[in-house]
Amino acid sequence: xxxxxxxxxxxxxxxGTAGPHDGVxxxxxxxxxxxxxxxxxxxxxxxxxxxxxxxxxxxxxSQDTSQLVKLELQLAKAEMTEKAxxxxxxxxxxxxxxxxxxxxxxxxxxxxxxxxxxFMATWLAALVVTIVYAAIAGxxxxxxxDRIQQATPPVPEQTIETVKEDVEWAKTRGTSATR
Numbered sequence: 470x471x472x473x474x475x476x477x478x479x480x481x482x483x484x485g486t487a488g489p490h491d492g493v494x495x496x497x498x499x500x501x502x503x504x505x506x507x508x509x510x511x512x513x514x515x516x517x518x519x520x521x522x523x524x525x526x527x528x529x530x531s532q533d534t535s536q537l538v539k540l541e542l543q544l545a546k547a548e549m550t551e552k553a554x555x556x557x558x559x560x561x562x563x564x565x566x567x568x569x570x571x572x573x574x575x576x577x578x579x580x581x582x583x584x585x586x587x588f589m590a591t592w593l594a595a596l597v598v599t600i601v602y603a604a605i606a607g608x609x610x611x612x613x614x615d616r617i618q619q620a621t622p623p624v625p626e627q628t629i630e631t632v633k634e635d636v637e638w639a640k641t642r643g644t645s646a647t648r
Contacts, residue, residue: 537635545628552623578602 518526578598585594 541628541632541635544631545625548625548627549623574602 518529521529581598582591582594585597588594589597
């Protein structure tokens with residue numbers, strides 16, 4: 470999202486959802502119609518927020534905070550959906566590859582047992598092939614587990630950053646409002 474020094478919203482920021490750190494009241498936040506960057510939360514009649522009662526100020530704060538949380542949740546959802554889309558396509562392809570690979574493994578197993586049957590009993594040939602497959606499966610399982618543990622979890626990084634910005638903004642606004 471934009472900042473006071475850079476008011477341009479990010480490409481993933483929904484239109485009309487400027488955050489408090491942009492100096493603009495979010496669309497539909499429940500703030501008065503006359504709110505502007507210079508007069509956040511000001512009434513349409515030009516009422517200065519310093520003249521508003523504590524009840525009105527807390528009401529505005531509650532509405533704006535609620536709207537901000539909703540927008541952050543929407544951003545997190547959009548970000549996670551965007552990150553999950555390539556995973557769905559890849560998972561479908563892996564499923565298809567696994568099925569065809571299973572068919573190939575069955576054919577290979579039959580071939581290996583038939584080949585070893587020329588040198589030993591059929592049951593012994595099947596046992597040898599089974600042991601080799603079990604060793605390969607164990608090796609792949611251990612390597613796969615290690616790779617999964619090293620993978621970065623898909624977290625909504627942009628949302629985390631904007632929430633941190635929102636907290637900092639709220640801290641600075643709270644400090645300046647008490648002056």
